Amino acid sequence: MSTGAASSRRPHVLVVPFPPMGHLLPLLDFAHLLSTRHRVPITVAVTPSSLPLLSAFLASTPLAALPLPLPDPSAPEHAGQLAPGTHHALLAAPLSTLRGPLVSWARSHPHPPTAVLSDFFLGSAQLVADDLRVPRVAFYGVAAFTTAALDQLWNGTLPLDPNSPAVLSALPGSPSFPYGHVPSVVRSYVPGDPDWELVREGFLLNSRAWGAVVNTGEADGGSRGALLWLAGCPARSVLYVCFGSMYKPPPAQAAALGTALEASGVRFIWAVGADVAVLPEGLEERARDKGRVVRGWAPQMEVLRHAAVGAFVTHCGWNSTLEGVAAGVTLVAWPMKADQFIDARLVVDVHGAAVRAAEGEDDVPDSGALARVFAGVVNAAELGGLRDKVRTLAAAAGEAVEEGGSSWLDLERMAKELEAASGP
Template sequence: MSGLHFLLVPLVAQGHIIPMVDLARLLAARGARVTVVTTPVNAARNSAVVGSARRAGLDVELAEIAFPGPELGLPEGAENLDMVDEEHDLAFFQAVWKMDAPLEEYVRSLPRRPDCLVADACNPWTAALCARHGIPRLVLHCPSAYFLLATHNLSTHGVYGRVADELETFEVPDFPVRAVGNKATFRGFFQWPHKESFQRDVAEAEATADGLLINTFRDIEGVFVDRYAAALGRKTWAIGPTCASGLDDADAKAGRGNRADVDADLVVSWLDARPPSSVLYISFGSIAHLAAKELIQLAGGLEASRRPFVWAIKEARSDADVQAWLAEGFENRVKDRGLLIRGWAPLVTILSHAAVGGFLTHCGWNATLEAIVHGVPALTWPNFSDQFSSERLLVDVLNIGVRSGVKVPAMSLPEEAEGVQVTSAEVEKAVAELMDEGPARTARRARAREIAAKAKAAMEEGGSSYADLTDMIHHVAELSRKN
């Protein structure tokens, strides 16, 4: 495999860059040369992991291209989706689509054409560039195969067009398992007003790709992967969970995706003082934000639960209402058993610690896979898009999750709800269901450990994902030879 040069182009969003950098390490471990092309801000965020890979002898590098955000009115340096508010969301994706020009300039500067470009599914604008230069192109999907197949079937069967409103209930047609929901909880990434052209571009680029990659593994999603591959008629490989490839370097582990806003050693020391499987970790990822009133309800439930917890509470940095509420003394009241991290937390460091026995998660696919890989049962609190599908997979299919009680995205709530779906009493009850000792928890934890073992085995030599990645590399080598 040596001599192959892969160019990886992730969407500039945390949930997409992280698995793409993981994939870079996996390809380099097979002897390929790999370049991850992103913007300066995102290159800086991922320098720790790439630096660790290079110190380990892997041929991985970051290449920086300009982000055209300022041309569309975005602030200078706002180069990641988590740096943009809802008002500028459309302009952000318009800027993403304009990244074709700086990428073209970069490709033309290379001494020879790359053997393959792996593009995030949300970067369909790479298709024309690859066609101009004769570069084989693969598409990487970052959500679950469950979600991909569900939204595909709903579109092809015309369900989205038949429902009267956002909350009308339907069952996903021609699906391997029974899945009931509504448009609000089965919405694709670009199924929003004014983003229809983005959705068309994504579909067209996927249909002409030389193959599809999905960050999942066959033990949990084999039937969904195979059905999706058949529906699209494209060669498809399940090459995950990429997070199971492991990070031996403690600094790289703590800085995966971004530099942590807390000293990881302090977090580890705090966890070391707690009994095994006793701590609940709470994180809502990089984009999802709880309304202040919902966050206060969550805090009330955590306080009433009397259980130790670590909470990545990024709202404490940006929401004045949350800051005012914190000043009233919550942190002091729970100081003996609660650790608050104001910003980005070292997720892998925390989830891999023996003291952690539960994960309250927004069900982003990266976080879902991290929970699976580390054998930690989940308390599910989805916010939008594919996160409700991740919840269904964790709770209904894999039986390693407990629902918090969230029914719809916050934006679908009536105004009088003020953003609150789950009361403090309901939080307390859900935490008890996840963390209380008893037959149900014992069975859930055993199942989580069993799936974690399968996830790691899938990535090792002889495993299904290892074999799929090998086959993909052979496929690229053959395409490169022909070209």
């Protein structure tokens, strides 16, 4: 693309999401803000398997173009399909082959993209931006703490020693994490494996991005039955339990959790997702007066913001952590894998706005001890100033996204800089 062509371009952002829902939805939330608030035309490059998830986005984002009809590397008919249990980061390898189709589409478009916005798992989109000679913005759907940790880990010596803690010496205070608490995308890396080398190359390419955005988006939707039940519950009396859309508790763990919920005596909502097999037998019947089970996709933000909900048992995925903080509920941290141990460290130790329940996807905690934690966070026993810290964080989060707040102003500045980058 010639320099002369660049001088007459109008802003147009090519958005390249990573398919899993926890990555896709926050990036679409951000793209929606960019499009509706700043009138920036958006084209979203998605594979057919993600297309159904975009209907609401396209309906609410008038400037968004139709998605690109790209081949789907994760579909069964393609060699890039992942076997069950494979780390989803390996989707980045087959998705990196879309560089050619994306560049061809962009060069033939009457209004070529002036910038690329992609998920941080898709650092290969930097090569698309390089080919088009346009800036790329990397979107991080994790905490800034995790973003910095990943940068140091991927740029360090790999693989890590499983018998030694990972010390992040480049970060303030040189935080140290046991090997099992290091993000699983780093621990799963296999040196010399072609697909994993592509994953690592993608993370390293993020350092060449023109800019970076750290996620403050929200994602929710689903069943409303629990909301009707909440209407009859006293304020701050309900414990909400959800471990995200990708984690299925093993039977022993689910049994301990179910026993603890019953023994705690607190009201609860347990969002189990699509797999109801995790429910301990007879729990719903026994706890009919005290609890509700939500199947499928829970309306998480609406539940968390309901006046009856006072605490949230969470795996500390970043989307859920942000949603809990924004709602002003006490977080009960049970990190399982990925970046979740870093997120838990942030909210428990750094901000003092959460308590620990357990840790690890193989942990089966004592149900009696777990019940006492649940009863304590709901009944405000032994909480000290924790709820004050929660309210302070929630107020800060709310102020940041209001007009004139720090996040609002950051988006304003980024939109103006992208527009300037599209010119001569």
